[in-house]
Amino acid sequence: MFDVKNFLMCPECKITLSGNLKCDNCNYVYEFKHGVYNIISSNLSDISDFLWHELDETGMPILEGNPWDTSDYYKLLNKETLEGIKKQNEYMKKLINNFSGIVCDLATGGGMMLQKLLESDNKAFKIVCTDINNHQLMLTREHYKINDDRVFYVATDGRYMSIQNESFDYITSLSGFGNVPEADKVAKELYRILKPNGKLVIVGEYIEKDSKSFELAKSVGVERGVIEEYLLEDLEKAGFKNIVSATIAQAIWAENEYDLIPATGDMQYFSIIQAERTN
Secondary structure: OOOHHHHEEOOOOOOEOOOOOEOOOOOOEOEEEOOEEEOOOOOOOOOHHHOOOOEOOOOOEOOOOOOOOOHHHHHOOOHHHHHHHHHHHHHHHHHHOOOOEEEEEEOOOOOHHHHHHHHOOOOOEEEEEEEOOHHHHHHHHHHHOOOOOOEEEEEOEOOEOOEOOOOEEEEEEEOOOOOOOOHHHHHHHHHHHEEEEEEEEEEEEEOOOOOHHHHHHHHOOOHHHHOHHHHHHHHHHHOOEEEEEEEEEEEEOOOOOOOOOOOOOOEEEEEEEEEEOOO
16 A cells, blocks of 8 residues: 655655654654645755744644635736647646556645646546645645545655655656756756656746846746756756657747746747656
């Protein structure tokens, strides 16, 4: 029987955690709360920006409003952008039909990729959702009301993942690289935790280097995750093989107050990147 605890390790010491989530080397005890394994080292990861100050008496985040109501967001998108998103979703749906084993989702956030994985007719795989924000994972788990043995939640930094080597058959990412700094470190970690012959599938929107969007991306340190050329280079350096990028659609970005990147008027390219670990 699958037990996600068997895949966890101390991100600092790189050793397997004991049954109570204790690292026997540094003696730090990690926590499991509201269905989420919180395996993040404060020595490696600055999580101050991700802390939620409004918690109830059980430690569950208190949320005002409904962040899963995206109707206002999509009303602001132009026709070409909506068509690009639709084509990406259709392409991804076909890929998910072939998944099996254990799938890791990088930077799950509110669960946009999780929803696609759950809605697939293919149920032949288990899902491990990861994100640096343990409170976000708690809310996502509560939103989807998932209490079966297919889905697990692990708070971990994509640059210093608390997952043992060669743990997953597939890794997915929906716009995750565009939200994580130091994409080269993330690529190396994903290669490490992927099984031999395992596959990585990245769904993202990419921008041009000579654009306002690029300058915005540089200002927050995520440019290597939103320039396709850079991301492909990082994947290759990490060891991935058979890297294939498919541009599904492109569109001029319309003004949208919810998004920093891309900038209004810049071109964005809807792509899906696939890569393999061959050994």
